[in-house]
Amino acid sequence: MAVVTLTINDEMVSAQEGTLLLAVLREQGIEMPTLCHLDGLSERGGCRLCMVELGSGRLQASCVTPVQEGMVVNTHSERLVKYRQMILELLFAERNHVCAVCVMNGHCELQWEAAKIGMDHVRFDYLNPDLAMDASHERYALDHNRCILCTRCVRVCDEIEGAHVWDVMGRGVNSRVIIDLNQAWGSSQSCTSCGKCVQVCPTGALFDKGATVAEMEKQHNFLRWILDGREKNVWSYSAK
């Protein structure tokens, strides 16, 4: 496969043609904030945190942009840092992200990204939507208040588990992740109770029942294990 050369933050980098930019950035050790991206799932390009500035001044989400010969990439321009912070503020204002009483406090990807970027206040109106929880499943619970609509649950259930229990209904800020045809999780006949959705969820929207504040931690490496096993027939689990 051909190799292309691109400039990332004023440094020349070579990468295999067709690779996605985000993977190249991570390989270079560049810290890129992401929420909807998860290694092993299809790309969505929805959270817009991994946006980079191209030579033309255009912003592109690096998770869905293939590398190109001669590409000039800036990952942390002043504009990008400002926009990332605003996007996180928008996410925190959208639903009821109250870390102090969240099962994922201290282990939450949304919280990490905010801390890393230095987002210490939200200047927008909190929308405070009135959202329900679904604790009808015997092992897991869904809390819409913490959902950021990254659709990792939708994708992992469809692509890895093959059950497609999850989907999204509504549009705009009224979007909700739903189970089957918008029914209680416990009544779902298609759910295999595998728990993949819970493990990939970046926030406290999906969690194990019985976990209390700050107790829930999630593991993503099962995804790599399954995919390596399926694709390369290599079954070695590394608990990272």
Place this chain on the structure above:
Amino acid sequence: MNRADLEAMAQREQQRQQAFGCRILCCASTPCLSSGGQAVYDAINAVISEGGWEAEVQAVATGCMGPCSHGPMVTVQRPGEEDVVYERVTSDVARALVAAHAGKAAAVAPVEHVMPASAPFFAKQQKVVLANSGLIDPEKLEDYVARGGYRALAYALREMTPEEVCKEIIASGLRGRGGAGFPTGLKWDMVRKEHSDKKYVVANGDEGDPGAYMDRSLMESDPHRILEGMAIAGYAVGADQGFLYVRGEYPVAAKRLERAIRAAERRGLLGSRVLESGFNFRIDVRIGAGAFVCGEETALMASIMGHRGQPVPRPPYPAQSGLWGKPTLINNVETYGSIAPIVENGAAWFAEIGTAKSKGTKIFALAGKVATTGLIEVPMGISLREIVYDIGGGIPDGLAFKAAQTGGPSGGCIPAAHLDTPVDYESLKALGSIMGSGGMIIMDEHSCMVDVAKFFMEFCMDESCGKCVPCRVGTVQMHRILERITDGSATPQDLATLQELCMMVKETSLCGLGQSAPNPVLSTIRYFAEEYTAHIADHHCPAGVCTLEKQPVGEWVTA
């Protein structure tokens, strides 16, 4: 059917029409139907049958004639005479005009309802895409063929290679009529050059801008023209399947298109071996489910494939990987409507109309505060002043023109200072607006620009699909700030935050909806900044629209 059969069909229909001493054309488009057009048509038919004039007088239900606010419209055609156009026709007026023009009774034509053909509304227009609109029965294939329909397709299939068709469209300078203005011929050529066992052609009839109905009228008035354009496109790019995506709110258009497809297939103008050539082309109608975002090409294709109507990041562009991963050509229905005239009259003829970079004509839905609202087709480069004051008849009640909003929720406003700007892609873009699909809303001095911006932001907020964060939440926050400005509780800090949000949403959103959602705000701030400050600093709405009954929360907000 072959070319000779097509010619024979055209001649037969022309002779049949000329045999009538009088043809009465009644508009049966949605605007006229909603103002009582069906009753007028029924009254005309009743008079004809009462008088037993079926052999001499023909009543035809046609498509849109243009001046929609003056409807129901009726046109009377008599051989050797100039057409007479009647406006605001009622059943009684209809009875009188039939009797007068049929020449049977001593009835006097209702001259007070005549709209003179020399009226600037008609004189300043140039009809290319809408050439048949209002003159043919959209449900009759013969009517379209009698006016030269499908001749361009027959010509292209027999006399041109696909490459030549693409070259012709490139030479014509036609640009996408959906709003962005990408050169159509280049897009066709890109799809043509892709190697694939299957390619698709898609027509975007998912018009959604508030106040815009160009595509609906075209689909309702002249469905065969779109089918012919799509078939020529299919031949040019090597596709054998077309999809016509019609907005769910347009049932009349969908019904007429379905009938048109069936009629064309029956005559061998679509389907297998089109016009006895080796070219096969099927067209299917797909009906939208009410999402504005499905006008965005990638969301539209997702919808056609039966997925949730959400955009996906580009590249890959549809020309490389579209429907089911195959190269797909997607154009607006108005773009397809321009194809047959280009092939028929040549690229040079088309390129003579318009300006250096924007060729041809553009259909606008003229709405808002003008004397005559309706559907107009004008050459590119016409000034906004001519559209508002000549074609539209000026602002009613002696009020002053304030601004024109083009491009709907993705566009911007053009203030009075720029009334003489030529209407073309580049000039509008330089003013911070866009050509858009053709919605044009005229506002007078009683319109508050902050309120207008709020209206469009509310629209974008409701229509955001929710996939990317900036558009999903950013539009809500921008709408909240605009609401605060109009209710009086905004602080100067809010205006700064609003502008920051606008730039962020514009630059980081995934698809065109989010990228263009801030445009109405940015352009009203650009031209009417004093109105924003009047609301915030002086607690006063210059246009007298906003109530401003609230107060800013307190000093701690700005501290």
